[in-house]
Amino acid sequence: MTTHTALIVDDEPDIRDLLEITLSRMGITTLTAPDITCAKKLLGEHKPQLCLTDMNLPDGNGIELVQWIQQNTPSTPVAVITAYGNMDTAIESLKAGAFDFVSKPVELPRLRELVNSALKLSEPAPESESGPDEPGLLLGQSSEIKRLRNQVRKLARSQAPVFISGESGSGKELVARMIHIQGPRRDKPFIAVNCGAIPSELMESEFFGHKKGSFTGAVDNKDGLFRSADGGTLFLDEVADLPLAMQVKLLRAIQEKAVRPVGDTKEVPVDIRVLSATHKDLPNLVQEGEFRQDLFYRINVIELAVPALRDRPDDINLLSGHILERIAREYECEPASLTREAIERLKGYEFPGNVRELENILERAFTLCDADLIGPEDLHLGNCPAPSGLAPAGSTAFSAEHEALAAPEGEIDLENYLETIERQAIEKALEATRWNKTAAAKRLGISFRALRYRLKKLGME
Ligand SMILES: Nc1ncnc2c1ncn2[C@@H]1O[C@H](COP(=O)(O)OP(=O)(O)OP(=O)(O)O)[C@@H](O)[C@H]1O
CATH class of the missing domain: 1.10.10.60 (Homeodomain-like)
Known part of the structure; x- marks a missing residue:
């Protein structure tokens, strides 16, 4: 069995002792440092699997140490201990590269969760994702998509909320899935919810669950999305479509890490990582008062922008090949291929619906072309491409x-x-x-x- 080592950085001996005892009981070897100088020395010498640091230290603050670790020992996950309710510091530390935070007074179950997540980060990633630029599900060889894959890999190690922006169909949900499956929560559920698709009167019960009999139609107890995602990731797609009343409740649940099912008097703790996305201009909606600033601030700790397909035309050939192979597998026949002219035509197309539109265009072209070769005329790229499944004019x-x-x-x-x-x-x-x-x-x-x-x-x- 591998033994893990954790470094505890705190100037208060009582807290150091408490943390040491808790971690030792988890079978973890501990090192302790009262200040940043000593911490840096121990980090360099021992390369521990976790560093847990207080914010206020005699020779600097915890965020400085987080930054130093990103530069010098980036394989060590670092978490900060923040004063109770000090969300600003917590967010600042996540932005600086801390993988998570825990607030004082430290609750031991929460600390154990955090430690377990950190230790998972030192386990080797599954085979298919271990290469330096293994595409996984996120295909593309353009510099834009390589940069995105790199950011995804780094963010997968963190517990920070990530806001994924990008046009419709550009791959935001796919990015969220990649963050989940490359991170320590990969063995737990990934739950995607389209916030615009839930009727507002059902929203609270969908998110937080309900008790049997709490309203007409509540014939059974229901867990709700937060509890179903416990231990894993909740992906809030089209988060801009949340009604304002629900935004308040969501903020509370995210901050408190607990939900109260409809009709229940008790709160239930939940451990989830929140990822969110929208194709709308969320900062603008905040300015117009349609999206709460405090919720925006909470979910947008780190922003990740997914490039539009028109901005990476070099990926079109590769993506098309994969899509045509997938379609052929579905229809159990030989894959079709694109003529050089068809590829050029696609490369010059705007793709308002991005990769999803490319999928639709190719699926239609595949079903309509007679030989296994798709020419530019089979693509039907008029000014306004017809949605998939509808018959073309001919x-x-x-x-x-x-x-x-x-x-x-x-x-x-x-x-x-x-x-x-x-x-x-x-x-x-x-x-x-x-x-x-x-x-x-x-x-x-x-x-x-x-x-x-x-x-x-x-x-x-
Ligand atoms: N880089 C990529 N490699 C392979 N497939 C991709 C890529 N980007 C997007 N796709 C595919 O395109 C389709 C749309 O992607 P996805 O649903 O993630 O987009 P989205 O931005 O979340 O869309 P929406 O704005 O409608 O919610 C999916 O089938 C997805 O698998």
Whole structure:
């Protein structure tokens, strides 16, 4: 069994003793230093697996030591002990590179959690992520994406809240997942929640859970997202869409590291790392009073910007290759490839919907191209690209055979309505051709692959 060593830096002998006893009981060898000078010496000599430092030391402050460690012994995770309620210092230390903080008076269960997280950081990362620039899920070879991967790897070691900014579909959720799976919480849940998709009246119960019978419809106890993510990471996507009333409650839960389920009188402690994202301009929403400054300050300890796809056109070829391979696996056929002209066309395209739009464009092109080669015309990159799954302008042969359909009166669900028409048209064509798919596709004026794609999408296989 490997023994771990921790360095405790505090000028008060009583606190040093308390921390030493707690850590020793966890099987950890301890070193102690009363000041920064002594701490630096011990760090250099012993390279401990954890450093725990007080803020006020006789020859400087804890943040200086955090900064020194980032420069000189960056493999040692350092946590600071802050005065109770001093959030500013805690945030400053996280920004300086501390992986976590604990406030005074030190609660022992919280200290143990922190120590366990720190020790996990010294365990080797899983094989696939151990290379110096192993792409993992975040593909790309442009300098922008390499820099992002590097930042992700560093931030994975910290417990600091990270705010991920970037355009829609640029990969914010993927970045959040990468931070989680490369960090010490990787064995615990990663829970992503789209804050804009929860009805406001259900929000509190969705986030914090509820007790059975606390309101009509609460037929059972419910944990809620915070408790489901306990020990792991909660990713608040589209955080700008949180109503103001909920922002207050969220801030409280994050600060107190505890939640009170609806209908309960007691608070339940939770240990989660909060990551958040939005494609909206959050600082601007703060200025306009639509997002609380205190919550913004709390979740935006470190900001990570995901570059737009148009700003890294050199990644388009690589990403396209991976996407086409994935699609081919899904449809169990050979992957298609792009002609040189198609790649150039993609490189010059704006991609307002970023990587997600590239996925949609390629999926559509794949189903519509006849050979396994996608040319620029198969991409259908007009000024306004059609969303995935909708037929392009050329595939109206079937409806041309028929009289124009009368649009229904009043409110309709357009998606469902179109799907019904599509299903009926395909069924008719299949019946007319005795379920010969090649003939049915011809009759519908679409490629064989496009028919297969639609059958799969509509669950008609
Ligand atoms: N660098 C990348 N390598 C591989 N796949 C990527 C990359 N970036 C994004 N993707 C893929 O693009 C799609 C959109 O990514 P993701 O959902 O993370 O974007 P987002 O910024 O969170 O979107 P939204 O703003 O809509 O929430 C996903 O399928 C994701 O796997």
